[in-house]
Amino acid sequence: MELITILNHCHRHRGFVYQRARFAADQQSIEVDVRPRAGSVAICSGCHQPAPGYDHLPQRRFEFIPLWGFLVFLLYRMRRVECRNCGVVVEEVPWCDGKHQLTRAYMLFLARWARKLSWKETAESFHTSWDKVCDAVEYVIGWGLEHRTLQSIRAIGVDEIQYAKGHKYLTLVYQIDQGFTRLLWVGKERTIASFQGFFTVIGEQLASQIEFVCSDMWKPYLDVIRQKCSQALHILDRFHIVAKMNKALDEVRAAESRKMAREGHEPLLKKSRWCVLKRKENLTSQQNIRLRELLRYNLQTVRAYLLKEDFQQFWEYNSPTWAGNFLDFWCYQTMRSRIEPMKKIARTLRAHRSLLLNYFKAKKQFSSGVIEGLNNKAKVTMRRSYGFRTFRILELALYHSLGKLPEPELTHDFF
Numbered sequence: 001m002e003l004i005t006i007l008n009h010c011h012r013h014r015g016f017v018y019q020r021a022r023f024a025a026d027q028q029s030i031e032v033d034v035r036p037r038a039g040s041v042a043i044c045s046g047c048h049q050p051a052p053g054y055d056h057l058p059q060r061r062f063e064f065i066p067l068w069g070f071l072v073f074l075l076y077r078m079r080r081v082e083c084r085n086c087g088v089v090v091e092e093v094p095w096c097d098g099k100h101q102l103t104r105a106y107m108l109f110l111a112r113w114a115r116k117l118s119w120k121e122t123a124e125s126f127h128t129s130w131d132k133v134c135d136a137v138e139y140v141i142g143w144g145l146e147h148r149t150l151q152s153i154r155a156i157g158v159d160e161i162q163y164a165k166g167h168k169y170l171t172l173v174y175q176i177d178q179g180f181t182r183l184l185w186v187g188k189e190r191t192i193a194s195f196q197g198f199f200t201v202i203g204e205q206l207a208s209q210i211e212f213v214c215s216d217m218w219k220p221y222l223d224v225i226r227q228k229c230s231q232a233l234h235i236l237d238r239f240h241i242v243a244k245m246n247k248a249l250d251e252v253r254a255a256e257s258r259k260m261a262r263e264g265h266e267p268l269l270k271k272s273r274w275c276v277l278k279r280k281e282n283l284t285s286q287q288n289i290r291l292r293e294l295l296r297y298n299l300q301t302v303r304a305y306l307l308k309e310d311f312q313q314f315w316e317y318n319s320p321t322w323a324g325n326f327l328d329f330w331c332y333q334t335m336r337s338r339i340e341p342m343k344k345i346a347r348t349l350r351a352h353r354s355l356l357l358n359y360f361k362a363k364k365q366f367s368s369g370v371i372e373g374l375n376n377k378a379k380v381t382m383r384r385s386y387g388f389r390t391f392r393i394l395e396l397a398l399y400h401s402l403g404k405l406p407e408p409e410l411t412h413d414f415f
């Protein structure tokens with residue numbers, strides 16, 4: 001069987017024929033000549049209509065999927081057409097888009113691997129460059145964003161994620177419908193403008209159909225949601241509140257531990273960090289013993305810990321009214337605790353009381369932790385791609401792993 005036969009079988013294009021396959025001079029790659037089928041008319045790349053030929057450009061090499069350790073190139077002289085609408089322009093060819101050096105099939109092939117491996121590993125595996133892998137992913141993502149359907153989004157979640165060193169943030173918007181989650185939007189920074197960008201993309205009509213919005217307490221997000229999604233039930237994400245509370249508790253512990261050391265007390269709080277931060281059921285038996293010991297002392301850390309543990313009950317309620325009563329009482333108690341970081345939490349919770357209670361109105365609709373799960377995936381993507389410095393690259397990588405975007409279709413699956 002000849003190479004041409006295989007190519008005709010898996011990568012055939014109307015109006016073009018494969019002419020000859022041979023080794024290139026370096027013996028490392030295979031070159032395949034392509035020419036227009038006799039009598040076929042070129043297509044204008046401006047208006048996608050047939051147009052009379054004008055002249056030929058110099059031969060171009062289009063990289064195709066490598067075969068048995070050989071790089072494969074399709075060689076073709078692009079025609080220019082004299083189009084009635086567009087003037088003299090280059091023709092459109094079905095195996096490649098615009099200025100890309102890689103064929104569509106190869107870009108899709110690389111992009112698929114780049115979802116399983118890091119981009120660097122993908123480039124190394126197929127003896128190509130990181131830039132070409134990036135190019136391939138960019139093409140596939142661009143196509144996907146253009147062709148994705150955004151109808152019927154019922155629930156969205158918005159979150160910020162830190163990247164690079166220093167305080168650089170991205171705003172991520174997810175669809176969190178039951179049974180269907182995906183990344184919808186990546187915004188630079190975590191400002192009002194970055195979140196509004198999402199609503200510009202989906203348009204007012206779609207925004208008005210959103211029934212649930214899940215967010216943290218970041219004020220710019222709250223403002224945009226109030227403005228753009230006023231009809232939706234706005235829920236504060238449980239995971240963020242738990243995280244905030246842990247942060248406060250950790251502050252209390254660290255400060256008290258320092259104070260005890262300064263005043264020459266026994267270092268009771270040494271190695272206590274995870275004993276108080278972890279959920280009780282996740283403690284190792286050693287940590288459990290340590291915690292029990294610790295609880296005997298009248299320490300600020302212990303009191304803050306008990307307040308935090310007590311608050312877990314809040315999530316167990318079914319009725320918003322009872323949850324509200326509990327919240328009020330918890331805040332009242334905490335405000336009298338004289339532990340400043342915890343008081344600060346109580347004040348924040350009070351200020352967001354109605355949004356917190358929305359959690360109970362919508363409770364049955366979501367599995368909690370959906371955003372947390374997506375965020376963890378996003379973090380893994382960013383970690384795996386530590387070479388991604390720019391926002392654009394990061395954006396591509398995130399869409400690639402979490403966007404569930406449609407892919408351009410090929411007649412053959414090159415797997």
Ligand SMILES: [Zn+2]
Pocket residue numbers: 044045046047048049051083084085086087
């Ligand atoms: Zn045209």
